Amino acid sequence: MLDLFRNIFAPPRDLILLVAAAWIGMSLTEKRAARSHAEKSLVSNLIFYGVLAYLLGGRIFYALEHLPAFTQSPLSLISPNTSAFDSWGALAAALIAGFVYGQRKGMLFWSTLDALTPFFALLAIGIGFSHLASGAAFGIETTVPWGINLWGAIRQPTQIYEIIASLVTFGVIWFRKANSKPGSDFLLFAALTSASRLVIEGFRGDSTLVLGGIRSAQVIAWLILAISLVALELLKPRVIPAEVVEKVEPVMETKRKEVKRNAPSVPTGATTTSKKTPSSKTKSVTAKRKSSKD
Amino acid sequence: MQPIYRRILYGFILLAGLVWIFASVDKTGASTAGRIPAPQKGFLAPDFALKTPTGQTYTLSQLKGKAVLVNIWATWCPPCRAEMPTIQKFYQQYQSQGLVVLGVNATAQDNPLDIVPFVTQYGLTFPILLDETNDLGSKYNLRSLPSSFFVNRDGTIADVVIGGPMSDALLQTDIETILKSPAN
Numbered sequence: 480m481l482d483l484f485r486n487i488f489a490p491p492r493d494l495i496l497l498v499a500a501a502w503i504g505m506s507l508t509e510k511r512a513a514r515s516h517a518e519k520s521l522v523s524n525l526i527f528y529g530v531l532a533y534l535l536g537g538r539i540f541y542a543l544e545h546l547p548a549f550t551q552s553p554l555s556l557i558s559p560n561t562s563a564f565d566s567w568g569a570l571a572a573a574l575i576a577g578f579v580y581g582q583r584k585g586m587l588f589w590s591t592l593d594a595l596t597p598f599f600a601l602l603a604i605g606i607g608f609s610h611l612a613s614g615a616a617f618g619i620e621t622t623v624p625w626g627i628n629l630w631g632a633i634r635q636p637t638q639i640y641e642i643i644a645s646l647v648t649f650g651v652i653w654f655r656k657a658n659s660k661p662g663s664d665f666l667l668f669a670a671l672t673s674a675s676r677l678v679i680e681g682f683r684g685d686s687t688l689v690l691g692g693i694r695s696a697q698v699i700a701w702l703i704l705a706i707s708l709v710a711l712e713l714l715k716p717r718v719i720p721a722e723v724v725e726k727v728e729p730v731m732e733t734k735r736k737e738v739k740r741n742a743p744s745v746p747t748g749a750t751t752t753s754k755k756t757p758s759s760k761t762k763s764v765t766a767k768r769k770s771s772k773d
Numbered sequence: 774m775q776p777i778y779r780r781i782l783y784g785f786i787l788l789a790g791l792v793w794i795f796a797s798v799d800k801t802g803a804s805t806a807g808r809i810p811a812p813q814k815g816f817l818a819p820d821f822a823l824k825t826p827t828g829q830t831y832t833l834s835q836l837k838g839k840a841v842l843v844n845i846w847a848t849w850c851p852p853c854r855a856e857m858p859t860i861q862k863f864y865q866q867y868q869s870q871g872l873v874v875l876g877v878n879a880t881a882q883d884n885p886l887d888i889v890p891f892v893t894q895y896g897l898t899f900p901i902l903l904d905e906t907n908d909l910g911s912k913y914n915l916r917s918l919p920s921s922f923f924v925n926r927d928g929t930i931a932d933v934v935i936g937g938p939m940s941d942a943l944l945q946t947d948i949e950t951i952l953k954s955p956a957n
Contacts, residue, residue: 489916490935548942548949555942562934563943614914615813630811630914677790681797684809685816692798701790708783712776 481611481627488612491561496612500605501530504598507653514657515664517594521584525591526598529577536572540565589662596664600649603672607642616641619684635682644675660714670707676700812913814933818843818924819912823877823902826889831875831900834928840951841924842874845904845915848887853919856938857895863948864899870952871926874899879918881907923947925954 488496505526512519541563542549542556549555555563581591610616618626618635626633648671652664677700680686686694774782810819818841822832833841844860846853864874878888880903892901904910913922921934931954932947 486916491917542942545942545946548945551945552941555940558940558943560934560936560940560943562932563940563946617811617813630809630813674786674790678793681793685811685813686799688799693794694797694799697794697797701787701794704790705787708787712780712783 485612485614488608490613493609493612494561496608497602497605500601500608501598504601504605507597507601508594511597512594515593515661516590517586521586522591522594524584525577525580525586526595528580529573532576533569533573536576537564537566537569540568540572543568587661589665592665593661593663596652596668597649599665600645600652600668603645604642604649607638607645610641611638614638615685617684618682621682634684637679637682637684640679640682641675644679645672648672648675663711663714666707666711666714670704670711673700673703673707677704810912812922812930812933814930816930817928818922818930821909821912823904823909825900825902829900831902833875833924836873837928838926838956839871839873840926840948840954842872842948842951843877843913843922843924844874845877845879845909845913845918845920845922847879847883847918848891849883850918852937854895856919856944857897859939859941859944861895861897861899863944867948867952872948872952875902876900877902877904877909879907879910879915880905881910923951925951926956927954 505523508526509519509523512522538556544565580586581588614629616638617629618637620632621635622633623635625636627636627639628634648668651671652668655664655667677697680694680697680700683694683696686696689695689698810817812819818833820832820834822830824830833843842860842864844856846857848854860874860876864872876897876899878901880888885903885905888901888903902909907915909915913920917935919937919939921937921939922930923932923934925931931951934943934947
């Protein structure tokens with residue numbers, strides 16, 4: 480089954496998985512844009528320009544890095560070789576394009592990031608499948624029964640872990656309630672993604688090591704996780720302590736009564752937008768008064 | 774959840790993350806790029822020994838110190854045919870600087886009788902190796918033709934190009950990269 484999958488989507492066909500994930504992600508993002516108070520068409524355009532800038536930027540930055548070779552054969556600029564691509568340059572170009580477009584259209588930063596989160600989450604799933612197909616991001620040698628045969632050894636199926644973690648992250652993002660503060664969808668996605676990377680990296684067989692064997696990707700993932708959690712905490716609405724509520728509640732109750740007393744009587748048949756019911760505290764006070772009268 | 778409990782939970786998650794970073798430290802250095810033989814960029818190129826149609830054996834590990842392009846091809850594959858003249862051109866241009874091109878024919882999925890006429894037709898002067906048992910194909914996880922592996926002088930893979938034809942600029946860039954690589 481795994482071999483069949485890897486044969487079908489062997490590089491460069493693994494890019495099909497990425498394109499499919501991006502397409503589904505874009506559709507879901509359009510569906511969810513309104514929830515994040517972002518305009519559907521603007522978010523779609525943002526993704527389109529971002530992806531376009533990513534592709535063009537990746538090739539242009541690569542060509543600039545190797546200018547003499549491209550000067551000798553300018554047609555190479557439009558060759559379909561995916562290797563002639565600078566990923567960091569592509570990412571920078573996409574971010575710049577997205578930022579410029581968002582600024583020009585007056586898009587709200589956190590709301591836009593929230594709207595884009597399903598796209599990022601689906602892309603993460605696509606990357607996991609792409610890694611499984613290409614055999615990239617492989618695991619260390621292992622004896623666990625669920626190990627996969629890759630590069631001449633039984634290895635931890637880190638690509639499958641990656642897919643599962645991405646699916647869970649997507650599920651959490653997709654099915655969570657919509658009453659959160661702007662930015663919380665994106666920050667939660669960042670926290671979950673970095674946490675899963677932090678864990679899965681420990682099973683990877685291709686980590687870049689620093690300082691006596693520490694995996695650099697884990698350090699970066701930990702930092703992103705910490706920033707995301709702190710930012711999430713800052714975004715949360717402040718909860719008023721119980722003692723403050725106890726002090727404020729009697730004052731509020733008096734004010735409510737005053738408002739009720741001074742309010743004009745509602746004519747028969749008229750409707751009100753909201754009907755206030757007495758709080759449990761008021762009810763108990765009323766009951767006490769009644770009992771004292773009795 | 775109360776903010777205090779949430780903060781404790783976040784703190785615990787971060788602490789657990791730190792513990793895991795140190796628990797999963799790779800003490801053996803086994804995952805250091807360049808030590809594991811794998812057909813991946815940055816890793817040691819898996820060794821192989823293959824024969825030419827005339828019976829001469831080439832072993833990759835014996836070419837350490839030289840910049841090596843391993844190009845896997847078949848006579849029936851159109852992109853392989855399309856990129857052969859460019860490979861030959863750059864082989865002639867950079868051979869004197871230490872470039873070795875190994876044109877590995879995927880013989881297990883090709884007609885052996887077509888190989889020599891193919892080489893003659895394209896005027897290829899670099900060594901042509903025959904992968905009759907798919908030994909190299911298996912080691913290099915061959916799933917698409919052509920596939921090219923640019924091997925640094927220290928034996929690590931500088932770039933992997935799956936599919937083709939490779940553009941002139943890409944080929945030249947990758948060849949110049951491996952030629953500039955240090956021997957150790």
